[in-house]
Amino acid sequence: MSDMIKCPSCAENNLPDQEFCQYCQTRLQPLTDPLDGADAPIKPGQAPTKINTAELEPILPQWLRDARDSARKDDQQAAQQNLQQPSQPKPASSAKDPLAGLQSQAGDEEDMPDRLASITGVTSKPIKSRTESFAVRWVELGGKDDFAKDESDGSSSDLAGLKSSEPQPDENNEVRDWFRNLGNPEQAQQPEQSDSTDSDLPDWLTQMATKENLQPEGTPPDDSADVLDNSPVPSSDVPDWLRVLGSQNEKSKSADSADHSESSVGEPPAGIMSEEAESPSDSPKPDQDKSFEWLKSTVPATSGEEIPDWLSNDAAVPPTFTAAEDESAELKDAQSNGISDRSETVALQSPIHTESEEKSIEPAQDADTLGWLNTFQAVSAYQPENSLAQADFTPLDFAEDFQASDNMDGLFTDIPDELMSALEAPPSSLPTADAYSETIAPDDQTSWVEAMRSVDSGISKLSSNFPADQTVESSGVLAGLSGVLPSGPGFAQMSRPKAYSTKLQVSDEQQAQAALLEQILAAETAPVPIASFSVLRTSHSLRWFLAFIVFVMITIPLFMRTQMFSLPVGVPMDVNGALQVAQTIPESAPVLVAFDYEPARVGEMEAAAAPMFDQMILLRHPHLTFISTNETGAILVERFISGPLAVHNYQSGIQYLNLGYLPGGQMGIRAFAQNPRVTAPFDMSFSSAWDSIPLAGISSLSQFAALIVITDDAEAARTWIEQTESARGAVPFVVISSAQSAPMIQPYYESQQISGLVPGLYGGALFEQYNAGRPGSARSYWDAYSLGMLLAMALVLGGGLWNLALGLRERVAAWETQ
Amino acid sequence: MVFSSDLVTGLLSFLFTILIFSYLIGDNPLFRIAVYIFVGVSSGYLAALAWWQVIVPRLIYPLVYGSVLEKAFTAIPLLGAVLILMKISPRLAGLARIAMAFLVGAGAAVIIAGALSGTLLPQIAATINAFDLSAASARNISVVEVVFNGAFILAGTVFTLIYFHFGASTKAxxxxxxxxxxxxxxxxxxxxxxxxxxxxxxxxxxxxxxxxIERISSLINFIGNY
Incomplete structure (x- = not known):
C-alpha cells in the first residue's frame, strides 16, 4: 500500500512505476531529476542552519512598528473589555491589520524563555511546569527597547516562551478546544465559536470543516499531545513519509533529554517561531481566540476537494520541526548574541519564507485533501506529551490571519519563485503525500533553501562575533529597515579605524638595505669615464702655441712685404683653360658673372678672381653682367668693382650691370637659364636691365661670350653647372672657386663640363704671372700664404712624427716589460 | 678733421676684426657684440633686399604696370604666397599645402633632372672616357699620362666604392x-x-x-695708411 502512488487529481492509487495516472492520466512522477551536487537536498544528519530570531525587531519597518503599537493599544483596550466581558470574545483578527492577530500576551512574559526575554528585555521567569496547558498564541514583535538581553539560559527556555501563559486559562482552553476539535467534530460545530469566524473564513475552510465532521472521534479533548497520540486516524491512511517522520521523531524524543525533546519537537517554523519569540506583549490577547475558532472548524474539514497551499504547508510542518530540533542549540547561541539573522529577516517579511516551512512546501504541494487530513492527524498522533510546542502550530492561525490581510501580496514579494509557484499551484496538481514520501524527506531541501542555510549559518557566525548593526537603510528596497544587513568583517566598519602613523616605520636592517639599493642605483646612473688619450692633455697650450706661430709667421711677411717665395711655376690645365677663356673672348663681349660666395671669403675670392678679371678687362674690355644667388652677392659685386678692379673705372649700366639677387635657388637658376629676361628684368637701380648696354641684344644665356662663376661653395658651382648645361650651349664656363671647394669642382673640369678652373689664391697667383703681376694682391699674400702652408705641413709632419715616436716608445716599453 | 669714408670703413673693419679675433681667448662679450651686430645688420639688409630685389620688381611692379598677361602670370605666385601665409592660422594652415606641394614638387623635379643630366651621367661618362686617347690627344695629353690618369681615376673610383661595400658573412x-x-x-x-x-x-x-692673411693685411694696411 505504501508503494502505491495516489493520484493528486483523482486520488486513486497507482503503481509506483507508473508515470501517469491510469484513471485520469495525470502525471505522477515529477519531470525534474533528483537534485545532486550543490542543489542536492539536505540529508539527515547534516548540520542545521542557525536560526536567530532575536534581532528581528530592529529591522522591522516603521509602519509595522506603528501598526503594532496601535494594535497593542487596541489589545489593551480589548483586554480591558474582556475583563469586563469575558464571555464575549472578539474577532481574532481584523482584515485591515494583517498583524493584528500577532498581539502579544502579557501572560507570556511569565513563560518567556531567556532568549525571548532578552528580546523583550524582561527577565524570564522559571518555567513552572511542562504539563501546563498550552495554546497557540499570537506573539507580537516587541519594541526595540524590549530586546537585547541575556539569553544564556538553556535550551529549555526556548520553548518556555511558547508555552501558554497561565493567566489566560480561557485561551488555553481555547487551544485545547482546537485540538479537541480534531477528534470532536461536534465541538467544532459549536455555534459560538464558528459564528464569529465563518464570516471571515473562505469557502474552502468551510468545506474543510465539513470534512472534519466526518472524521472519527477519539481525539483527546484536553491535551494536544494526547490528541496526536490518540488520533483515531488509521495508520493506513497516514502517508508513509509522515509515518516515517513520526517514528523518527519518537526516536529522537527517546534519545534526547526531556527539555531538548520538548524544544525540538515543539519548535515551530522559523518564521512563526521568530514572531512568537519576539513578542514583547504585555497583556493577553483575547482576539486570538477567534483564530483558533476557525482552526477548530478548519482541522476537521479535511476533505480532499480543495486544500489551500498554506494549509498544505502546515501539513508538512512536523518534518520541519524535526529539522529544527537539531538546530535548537545553535539557534540559542545565535539568539544569545543578539545579532540579527537573515533567516529571521526573511521569515519576518514572509512568514512562509522560512526554512522550516520551505521544507514543508513540497509535501504540501503533494498533499491532497485526504492526505492532508491524514497528515495532520498523523502529526497529532506522533506528537507525544510535549505538545506544548505543537500547540504552537501557528501557521494555520497565522496563515489565516495572513490571508485575511489586505497586504498579503506585499508580504509575499520576497518569496522565492519556487515557493511562490508552489503556493499558487492548483490543488489538483499537487501530488499525494505518498507519492512524495521519498522525495520530500524532512531534510530534502531545494538548492535555494540550502543556499539560505549556508548563508544564514555564515552570517550567524559573523554576527556572533560582532554587535548588532542598527543602521537604518535609507534607500533601496530595504529602506526604513534597520539592521537588515548584518555586520561583520567586510560588510561594514564596526569600529573606529585604527590610526596609523604617517611616518615610515623601518628597521635598521631595512634602512641598510635601502641605502644599499640607493648605492646600486647611483652606480647604475653614474657616467662611466671614457679613457682619454694622454697626448691630448696639452692641447690647450699647444693650441695657443700653434696660433701664435701661425700669427707670427703670417704677420711678419705681410708687415715686411717680403717676396721670399716665388710665384708658382707652370700652369695647370684647369687654370690654363680659364686663361684661355679670358684671352679668347671677343672684344666687349657680354660676360655673365655669378657672384656666389660669402663675405667671409672675400679675401681669397677677390685674390683669386681679380687677376683673371684684370687680364680680361685689359685685353677684351668685356661687358660684365653680375648676378648672385646669394643675398650678399650684390654688394660684394660692388665691392669687387670698386676694390680690385677700381683701376679700370667700370661704370654700372655701361661696362657692367648688377642684376642683383636671383631668388629661388636652383629653380631660380633654372628659370634664369631658360628665360633670363623674365627672371631678372631689373638691375640693382630698379631699371630695365635688358635694355642696358651690357645686355644689349641678349635674350638668352647662350648669347653670352662666357659664363664665370665665382663661388666658395662646391654646391653652388654644381648647381650652376647642372642647371645651365642645357641652356648655355657651347658658351665657355669658368669656375673661380675657393681652395676648399676646388677639389670638388675638379671632376667637372675633367669631364669637360667646365672650361677652366681657378682654385683660390693659387690660381690667382698663376693668373698674375700671365698678367704682369697685376693687380698684385696674390703676390702680396703669397709669402705669408707659403709660410703658412709650410708651417702647416711642418706642424702636421712634426706632430705625426711625434706621435709615431710616442707610439714606438710605448711599444718598446711594452715589449721590454714582456 | 675730416673723416673720409675709407677711414670710417677702415676703423670699423679694424674694430670688428679685433673683436672677432678675441674669440681666440674664448667666448667673450666682445665677440658676442660683434656677432650680434653682424646678425642685426644682415637681417636688416636681407629685409631690404627682399623688398627691393624680390617683392617690388617681381610682384608689385608687374601687377601695377605689367600687361594683362604679366598680371595673370604674377597672380599665380601671388596666390601661392597668400596660401603660404595661411600657415599663420592653424585652422587654415592646410591651404598652404597646395603651394608647398607645388614648390616641393617643382624643386624636386628640377634638382633630380639637373643632377642626372649635369652630374651623374657626365661623371660616369668621364670615368669611362678616362682612357680615351683621342680626347687626350685633343687636349695635348700624352698616352702615358692618359693611361696613368685613367688608371688612377679608375682605381680610386673602384677601390673607394669597394670600401663602401659592407656585405659580410659569418665565419666559422x-x-x-x-x-x-x-x-x-x-x-x-x-x-x-x-x-x-x-x-x-x-x-x-x-x-x-x-x-x-687678407684680414691681417688689411689691418697692416690700415695702420700703415693712417
Missing amino acids: DGSIRRLKLIEINALVGRIFIGITLGTIFAGVYAAALTAL
Whole structure:
C-alpha cells in the first residue's frame, strides 16, 4: 500500500512505476531529476542552519512598528473589555491589520524563555511546569527597547516562551478546544465559536470543516499531545513519509533529554517561531481566540476537494520541526548574541519564507485533501506529551490571519519563485503525500533553501562575533529597515579605524638595505669615464702655441712685404683653360658673372678672381653682367668693382650691370637659364636691365661670350653647372672657386663640363704671372700664404712624427716589460 | 678733421676684426657684440633686399604696370604666397599645402633632372672616357699620362666604392667579416679616401689661411695708411 502512488487529481492509487495516472492520466512522477551536487537536498544528519530570531525587531519597518503599537493599544483596550466581558470574545483578527492577530500576551512574559526575554528585555521567569496547558498564541514583535538581553539560559527556555501563559486559562482552553476539535467534530460545530469566524473564513475552510465532521472521534479533548497520540486516524491512511517522520521523531524524543525533546519537537517554523519569540506583549490577547475558532472548524474539514497551499504547508510542518530540533542549540547561541539573522529577516517579511516551512512546501504541494487530513492527524498522533510546542502550530492561525490581510501580496514579494509557484499551484496538481514520501524527506531541501542555510549559518557566525548593526537603510528596497544587513568583517566598519602613523616605520636592517639599493642605483646612473688619450692633455697650450706661430709667421711677411717665395711655376690645365677663356673672348663681349660666395671669403675670392678679371678687362674690355644667388652677392659685386678692379673705372649700366639677387635657388637658376629676361628684368637701380648696354641684344644665356662663376661653395658651382648645361650651349664656363671647394669642382673640369678652373689664391697667383703681376694682391699674400702652408705641413709632419715616436716608445716599453 | 669714408670703413673693419679675433681667448662679450651686430645688420639688409630685389620688381611692379598677361602670370605666385601665409592660422594652415606641394614638387623635379643630366651621367661618362686617347690627344695629353690618369681615376673610383661595400658573412668562429679580397681592396679605397680628405683639409686650411692673411693685411694696411 505504501508503494502505491495516489493520484493528486483523482486520488486513486497507482503503481509506483507508473508515470501517469491510469484513471485520469495525470502525471505522477515529477519531470525534474533528483537534485545532486550543490542543489542536492539536505540529508539527515547534516548540520542545521542557525536560526536567530532575536534581532528581528530592529529591522522591522516603521509602519509595522506603528501598526503594532496601535494594535497593542487596541489589545489593551480589548483586554480591558474582556475583563469586563469575558464571555464575549472578539474577532481574532481584523482584515485591515494583517498583524493584528500577532498581539502579544502579557501572560507570556511569565513563560518567556531567556532568549525571548532578552528580546523583550524582561527577565524570564522559571518555567513552572511542562504539563501546563498550552495554546497557540499570537506573539507580537516587541519594541526595540524590549530586546537585547541575556539569553544564556538553556535550551529549555526556548520553548518556555511558547508555552501558554497561565493567566489566560480561557485561551488555553481555547487551544485545547482546537485540538479537541480534531477528534470532536461536534465541538467544532459549536455555534459560538464558528459564528464569529465563518464570516471571515473562505469557502474552502468551510468545506474543510465539513470534512472534519466526518472524521472519527477519539481525539483527546484536553491535551494536544494526547490528541496526536490518540488520533483515531488509521495508520493506513497516514502517508508513509509522515509515518516515517513520526517514528523518527519518537526516536529522537527517546534519545534526547526531556527539555531538548520538548524544544525540538515543539519548535515551530522559523518564521512563526521568530514572531512568537519576539513578542514583547504585555497583556493577553483575547482576539486570538477567534483564530483558533476557525482552526477548530478548519482541522476537521479535511476533505480532499480543495486544500489551500498554506494549509498544505502546515501539513508538512512536523518534518520541519524535526529539522529544527537539531538546530535548537545553535539557534540559542545565535539568539544569545543578539545579532540579527537573515533567516529571521526573511521569515519576518514572509512568514512562509522560512526554512522550516520551505521544507514543508513540497509535501504540501503533494498533499491532497485526504492526505492532508491524514497528515495532520498523523502529526497529532506522533506528537507525544510535549505538545506544548505543537500547540504552537501557528501557521494555520497565522496563515489565516495572513490571508485575511489586505497586504498579503506585499508580504509575499520576497518569496522565492519556487515557493511562490508552489503556493499558487492548483490543488489538483499537487501530488499525494505518498507519492512524495521519498522525495520530500524532512531534510530534502531545494538548492535555494540550502543556499539560505549556508548563508544564514555564515552570517550567524559573523554576527556572533560582532554587535548588532542598527543602521537604518535609507534607500533601496530595504529602506526604513534597520539592521537588515548584518555586520561583520567586510560588510561594514564596526569600529573606529585604527590610526596609523604617517611616518615610515623601518628597521635598521631595512634602512641598510635601502641605502644599499640607493648605492646600486647611483652606480647604475653614474657616467662611466671614457679613457682619454694622454697626448691630448696639452692641447690647450699647444693650441695657443700653434696660433701664435701661425700669427707670427703670417704677420711678419705681410708687415715686411717680403717676396721670399716665388710665384708658382707652370700652369695647370684647369687654370690654363680659364686663361684661355679670358684671352679668347671677343672684344666687349657680354660676360655673365655669378657672384656666389660669402663675405667671409672675400679675401681669397677677390685674390683669386681679380687677376683673371684684370687680364680680361685689359685685353677684351668685356661687358660684365653680375648676378648672385646669394643675398650678399650684390654688394660684394660692388665691392669687387670698386676694390680690385677700381683701376679700370667700370661704370654700372655701361661696362657692367648688377642684376642683383636671383631668388629661388636652383629653380631660380633654372628659370634664369631658360628665360633670363623674365627672371631678372631689373638691375640693382630698379631699371630695365635688358635694355642696358651690357645686355644689349641678349635674350638668352647662350648669347653670352662666357659664363664665370665665382663661388666658395662646391654646391653652388654644381648647381650652376647642372642647371645651365642645357641652356648655355657651347658658351665657355669658368669656375673661380675657393681652395676648399676646388677639389670638388675638379671632376667637372675633367669631364669637360667646365672650361677652366681657378682654385683660390693659387690660381690667382698663376693668373698674375700671365698678367704682369697685376693687380698684385696674390703676390702680396703669397709669402705669408707659403709660410703658412709650410708651417702647416711642418706642424702636421712634426706632430705625426711625434706621435709615431710616442707610439714606438710605448711599444718598446711594452715589449721590454714582456 | 675730416673723416673720409675709407677711414670710417677702415676703423670699423679694424674694430670688428679685433673683436672677432678675441674669440681666440674664448667666448667673450666682445665677440658676442660683434656677432650680434653682424646678425642685426644682415637681417636688416636681407629685409631690404627682399623688398627691393624680390617683392617690388617681381610682384608689385608687374601687377601695377605689367600687361594683362604679366598680371595673370604674377597672380599665380601671388596666390601661392597668400596660401603660404595661411600657415599663420592653424585652422587654415592646410591651404598652404597646395603651394608647398607645388614648390616641393617643382624643386624636386628640377634638382633630380639637373643632377642626372649635369652630374651623374657626365661623371660616369668621364670615368669611362678616362682612357680615351683621342680626347687626350685633343687636349695635348700624352698616352702615358692618359693611361696613368685613367688608371688612377679608375682605381680610386673602384677601390673607394669597394670600401663602401659592407656585405659580410659569418665565419666559422662566429665573427662577421667581409671577404679577404674585399678587405684588401677596401684598404686601398681607404687610402684614396684619405687622400681626398687630406686634399679637402688642405683646401680648407688654404682658404682659411688666405682669409686670415687678407684680414691681417688689411689691418697692416690700415695702420700703415693712417
